[in-house]
Amino acid sequence: MRKELPLALTVLTGLWVMACNYLQPVAKLDLFTKTEHWYVISGTAAFLIGTINLIMVHGKNIMRRKEGWYNSAILLIVLFAYSIHGLIVTQNDPKWQWFWDNVWTPVNSTMFSLLCFYIASAAYRAFRVRSKEATVLLVAAVLVMLGNVPLGKLIWSQIPNIKNWIMAVPNSAGMRAITLGVYVGAFAVSMRIMLGLERAHLGSGS
Amino acid sequence: MIFAEGMIADLLVMLVCVVLVFVFIYRARGGMKVPAIRKINGLEAIDEAIGRATEMGRPVHMTSGLGAVSDAETFAFWAVLGHVAKQCARYDTRIINTNYDEQVYAINEEIIRQAYLEAGRPDAFNRDDVRFISNWQFAYAAGTLGIFQREKVAANIMVGYFMAEALVFAEAAYQAGAIQIAGTTATAQLPFFIAACDYCLIGEEIYAASAYLSKDPILVGSVVGQDWTRIGLFALIIIGTVIANFMADPKKSPLYVFLKNK
Helix, strand or coil, X not given: CCCHHHHHHHHXXXXXXXXXXXXXXXXXXXXXXXXXXXHHHXXXXXXXXXXXXHHHHHHHHHHCCCCXXXXXXXXXXXXXXXXXXXXXXXXXXXXXXXXXXXXXXXXXXXXXXXXXXXXXXXXXXXXXXXXXXXXXXXXXXXXXXXXXXXXXXXXXXXXHHHHHHHHHHHHHHHHHHHHHHHHHHHHHHHHHHHCCCCCHHHCCCC | CCECCCCHHHHHHHHHHHHHHHHHHHHHHCCCXXXXXXXXXXXXXXXXXXXXXXXXXXXXXXXXXXXXXXXXXXXXXXXHHHHHHHHHHHHCCCEEEEECCHHHHHHHHHHHHHHHHHCCCHHHCCHHHEEECCCCHHHHHHHHHHHXXXXXXXXXXXXXECCCHHHHHHHHHHXXXXXXXXXXXXXXXXXXXXXXXXXXXXXXXXXXXXXXXXCCXXXXXXXXXXXXXXXXXXXXXXXXXXXXXXXXXXXXXXXXXXXXXX
């Protein structure tokens, strides 16, 4: 029953969602939205699982005084203090909001800004004349980068137009082709799951 | 009207896909010849990456990105995770799995535990190596970056749905000296993976992972059925393009009316 019950639930849920979308009498009742609410509620219950794992992993780091254990201590203190404070005062409280605006948001922005440097280092490594395809990548990347800055237009007035053409025609064509394949592939995976052929999530490799 | 408005064309395309997949699954079950999946370098390199990590004595890292438990990409990740976990259990290589979604974390822990059990090494399974980091994108990225640097991962396998943190992971793992295999359906992140990773699975190649790694003829048959569906859709696109370009009023064509179902 350990594998049969989840498979049966999967099939029934899949058929139910299909009925909600394709059959007029069922679609009219808007039951799919109600089903989505159940999904959100079950996801909220799973939130506890993640919190328990965080407490266990970082708690062990602190107890064993592993290298950098003070980072784990800070994590757990902030986790509990901010959560309990938020539950008491709600998110409209100015002090709660201050932490969000002045600590969380800048830290988040800092991580996002790392992308700027990582893009430069990835471009430095990737844009090499190693092969025909790599050369095409290099030329296209240079034209698109120049087309996005005023310098490109100063060098040659047609560079922005070339960049627009590259983004609108070959780039869009490639992305749409990949997207089409992705949707068909996702549908095939869904079918395999409903037929019970895809069982990796049940913990069986066979 | 028994079918919902605007859904008949969707339903027919879906039924055609279902029939094609069933035909090839039936052929595979009956022992008839089914076309083989072409070589996918990224999937071939998985064993090489695990071997490298084993030789270096450093861990393998796996993540499914921002995928939720209901995403097809996450199911593709689980196929790869099961295979990698079994190999790591067999070769006594440490596997670290970082997670963004709590439900995915719970399932990943069970898959890895089961893999160690099947390999006869239940004692070697370390629960602390399967971690929920955060369900905020950049907090998850920051936590995973720290793991790359501290644990000095030798192989980084990323299969799933990624957003801006994709390049952060790829570059940080490169700096840690890891071989990288990445696959995603997010077309905006594919260029970053192609530029920064050693091997990249593009779009639907990740969905072929379960069939490719298991070599199960029934799963291979379903992938072939999916490919035939795509060929049919391309034919529909070509017909639609011809109609749109050569008919006086394309909106009056029977194909347009059928697809719009008005």
